[in-house]
Amino acid sequence: MKTIALIAHDRKKEEMLNFVLENKEQLAHYELIATATTGKIIKENAGLSVTTFLSGPLGGDQQIGSRVACQKVDIVIFLRDPLTAQPHEPDITALLRICDVHNIPVATNASTARLVLQAVAKKE
Numbered sequence: 677m678k679t680i681a682l683i684a685h686d687r688k689k690e691e692m693l694n695f696v697l698e699n700k701e702q703l704a705h706y707e708l709i710a711t712a713t714t715g716k717i718i719k720e721n722a723g724l725s726v727t728t729f730l731s732g733p734l735g736g737d738q739q740i741g742s743r744v745a746c747q748k749v750d751i752v753i754f755l756r757d758p759l760t761a762q763p764h765e766p767d768i769t770a771l772l773r774i775c776d777v778h779n780i781p782v783a784t785n786a787s788t789a790r791l792v793l794q795a796v797a798k799k800e
């Protein structure tokens with residue numbers, strides 16, 4: 677089963693929830709992992725099963741990055757807020773870097789995330 681990581685900064689959480697609701701049927705077939713707050717919002721509002729890690733500022737991006745490094749994540753959907761400085765910017769950069777190191781698809785906006793899910797659906 678494919679594992680998809682879902683992560684969204686605070687001003688992108690509504691967009692993430694809309695994306696998840698839009699693609700709920702497809703996402704229900706995958707193992708979902710997320711940072712704490714993003715995962716909580718998805719569980720509560722979309723009713724999907726999500727394994728949560730720490731919140732991003734507390735190390736959640738690094739936890740997900742370690743799973744990417746261990747080849748345990750197939751797709752990362754990370755709706756970043758490009759307009760707000762984040763206290764854990766180094767962790768965010770590290771997660772994006774490790775995705776590139778391991779050639780793991782990483783979508784940093786909802787349009788790319790939709791294209792990635794469509795591509796995966798076509799292959800199945």
Ligand SMILES: O=C(CO)COP(=O)(O)O
Nearest residue numbers: 711712713714731732733
């Ligand atoms: O900060 C984050 C990603 O960098 C996301 O963390 P939360 O999902 O806990 O808000």
